[in-house]
Amino acid sequence: MKKNSRVILALDVQEEEKALSVSESTGDTVDAIKIGYPLVLACGLEIVSKISKLSEVICDFKVADIPNVNKLIVENAIRKGASGVICHGFVGRDSIEACVKAAGGKDVFVVVEMSHPGGVEFYQPTTEKFAKLAVEAGASGVIAPATRPERITYIRGLVGDLKILTPGVGAQGGNAQQAISAGADYVIVGRSIYQADDPRIVAEDIANEIKTIT
Amino acid sequence: MKKNSRVILALDVQEEEKALSVSESTGDTVDAIKIGYPLVLACGLEIVSKISKLSEVICDFKVADIPNVNKLIVENAIRKGASGVICHGFVGRDSIEACVKAAGGKDVFVVVEMSHPGGVEFYQPTTEKFAKLAVEAGASGVIAPATRPERITYIRGLVGDLKILTPGVGAQGGNAQQAISAGADYVIVGRSIYQADDPRIVAEDIANEIKTIT
Numbered sequence: 001m002k003k004n005s006r007v008i009l010a011l012d013v014q015e016e017e018k019a020l021s022v023s024e025s026t027g028d029t030v031d032a033i034k035i036g037y038p039l040v041l042a043c044g045l046e047i048v049s050k051i052s053k054l055s056e057v058i059c060d061f062k063v064a065d066i067p068n069v070n071k072l073i074v075e076n077a078i079r080k081g082a083s084g085v086i087c088h089g090f091v092g093r094d095s096i097e098a099c100v101k102a103a104g105g106k107d108v109f110v111v112v113e114m115s116h117p118g119g120v121e122f123y124q125p126t127t128e129k130f131a132k133l134a135v136e137a138g139a140s141g142v143i144a145p146a147t148r149p150e151r152i153t154y155i156r157g158l159v160g161d162l163k164i165l166t167p168g169v170g171a172q173g174g175n176a177q178q179a180i181s182a183g184a185d186y187v188i189v190g191r192s193i194y195q196a197d198d199p200r201i202v203a204e205d206i207a208n209e210i211k212t213i214t
Numbered sequence: 215m216k217k218n219s220r221v222i223l224a225l226d227v228q229e230e231e232k233a234l235s236v237s238e239s240t241g242d243t244v245d246a247i248k249i250g251y252p253l254v255l256a257c258g259l260e261i262v263s264k265i266s267k268l269s270e271v272i273c274d275f276k277v278a279d280i281p282n283v284n285k286l287i288v289e290n291a292i293r294k295g296a297s298g299v300i301c302h303g304f305v306g307r308d309s310i311e312a313c314v315k316a317a318g319g320k321d322v323f324v325v326v327e328m329s330h331p332g333g334v335e336f337y338q339p340t341t342e343k344f345a346k347l348a349v350e351a352g353a354s355g356v357i358a359p360a361t362r363p364e365r366i367t368y369i370r371g372l373v374g375d376l377k378i379l380t381p382g383v384g385a386q387g388g389n390a391q392q393a394i395s396a397g398a399d400y401v402i403v404g405r406s407i408y409q410a411d412d413p414r415i416v417a418e419d420i421a422n423e424i425k426t427i428t
Contacts, residue, residue: 014286036279038286044258064278064302065250066330072228072252088278090304092332116280118306122343126336 001032001056001083001107001140001163005207006180008032008058009199010167010190011051014042020050022194027054029203032083034058034188045080052081062111063087067098074102084109086143089130090123096137107141107163110134112155115145115168127151131158141165141185146174149182156183169206176206177213215246215270215297215321215354215377219421220394222246222272223413224381224404225265228256234264236408241268243417246297248272248402259294266295276325277301281312288316298323300357303344304337310351321355321377324348326369329359329382341365345372355379355399360388363396370397383420390420391427 009030013019023033033055039047040059051057059077063070063085074085084107087099099108112130114123123130127144134142141163144155152166166184168174170192179187189206196202223244227233237247247269253261254273265271273291277284277299288299298321301313313322326344328337337344341358348356355377358369366380380398382388384406393401403420410416 012283036283037275038283038290041254041259041287041290045255061251062278064276064304066328067332069226069250069252073255076252076255088302088304090302090336091328092330092335092337094330094332096332114280114305116306116308118281118308118310121306122304122340123306129336 003031003185005029005031005203006186006210007203007207008034008165008186008188009193009203010034010060010188011039011194012036012190013194014038016043016047019043019047022199023051023054025199026193026203029200029207030055031186032056032058034060036060045076048077048080048082052083056083057081058084058086058107058109060086063099064091065095067094070095070098071102074099074108078103078106083107084140086111089133090126093133093137096133096139100138108139109141109143109163109165110137110139111143113144113151115147115172119145127155128158131155135159135162143167146179146184146187147172149178152179152182152184176210180210181213217245217399219243219245219417220400220424221417221421222248222379222400222402223407223417224248224274224402225253225408226250226404227408228252230257230261233257233261236413237265237268239412239414240407240417243414243421244269245400246270246272248274250274259290262291262294262296266297270297271295272298272300272321272323274300277313278305279309281308284309284312285316288313288322292317292320297321298354300325303347304340307347307351310347310353314352322353323355323357323377323379324351324353325357327358327365329361329386333359341369342372345369349373349376357381360390360393360398360401361386363392366393366396366398390424394424395427
């Protein structure tokens with residue numbers, strides 16, 4: 001994944017028309033567009049192919065199954081043109097390794113911490129182990145919440161030069177400059193961009209905001 | 215979900231034609247057909263509608279995201295005719311509750327233990343907490359591996375009268391009679407059924423095998 005704007009768009013919409021129009025508007029501004037299952041279930045996996053013509057696509061499928069099912073899910077995503085897939089850490093080493101192998105050189109990002117209230121129950125106490133697993137399994141990077149910059153710094157200390165992608169910037173309260181300063185490589189921004197009248201301008205503004213500190 | 219054969223088919227195929235022919239063969243023998251993301255990604259979510267005309271459908275999506283995304287995933291599945299959805303315990307109470315609420319009275323089953331080697335790293339040490347969460351969140355049941363009957367008995371002690379569904383019977387080494395005797399309500403069988411020359415006969419054989427002990 002390129003590292004220009006350091007902004008990844010979380011395209012959390014379910015309508016194909018909206019998804020494509022926002023992708024067209026922002027595709028050459030953001031470094032990647034992250035899509036999830038709600039959009040794919042509503043529009044079909046073909047949406048990955050369509051958006052991948054406009055931007056790199058990260059499939060945020062929170063892949064979390066036994067190794068063989070993980071393999072099949074990742075293969076489907078990569079086959080449609082995804083340049084990265086997000087998987088969960090808690091299903092263990094073999095399941096993560098299956099994702100990395102199936103990705104065949106494309107990026108796999110491992111969730112090591114989650115931002116919602118339930119994320120502190122089981123995820124946060126185990127972040128260190130997930131981070132080490134991500135490194136050992138050959139993942140490209142990890143996912144950690146922008147809403148807790150001190151945790152990004154902590155995770156940076158665990159994952160070395162793996163990429164850190166941080167969701168939660170904008171409407172969820174995370175701050176792009178803080179997240180990058182704390183050690184993130186990319187901020188993931190959703191509503192602030194895709195709900196804007198001109199999504200490209202907001203994406204550019206966030207990219208410029210980041211550039212002032214780097 | 216009815217409780218006649220106590221057999222659930224894990225339809226782990228990716229070809230629509232095969233999926234529908236096996237569903238036609240077994241739909242009135244098994245109590246439900248469980249489908250996962252590989253089939254849905256390959257064929258589209260419409261496959262849920264098609265199979266739901268032949269059997270109850272459980273969407274084994276291992277739902278594992280923040281509450282609002284979980285809600286959207288479950289709503290998509292239920293809208294297409296699924297009678298149940300499988301979610302992960304690891305993402306915490308609010309994420310499970312979001313699934314139960316979005317299911318609107320349809321079944322939500324919470325994974326409390328997984329059968330693959332990686333499942334003993336983070337899942338198994340936390341099974342008790344996931345089981346309690348499943349009960350408290352109003353789930354219909356839990357998922358626990360048939361390959362470890364002593365764990366089924368342990369989990370039965372934690373979840374009261376919630377349904378216990380146990381994958382891993384057949385090719386993965388689990389035994390239907392053992393799983394039911396240990397406290398499972400349903401066994402989930404994949405390859406032994408869908409790879410058979412006559413899937414219905416194998417499903418009936420397993421159902422009859424279970425009837426001898428109940």
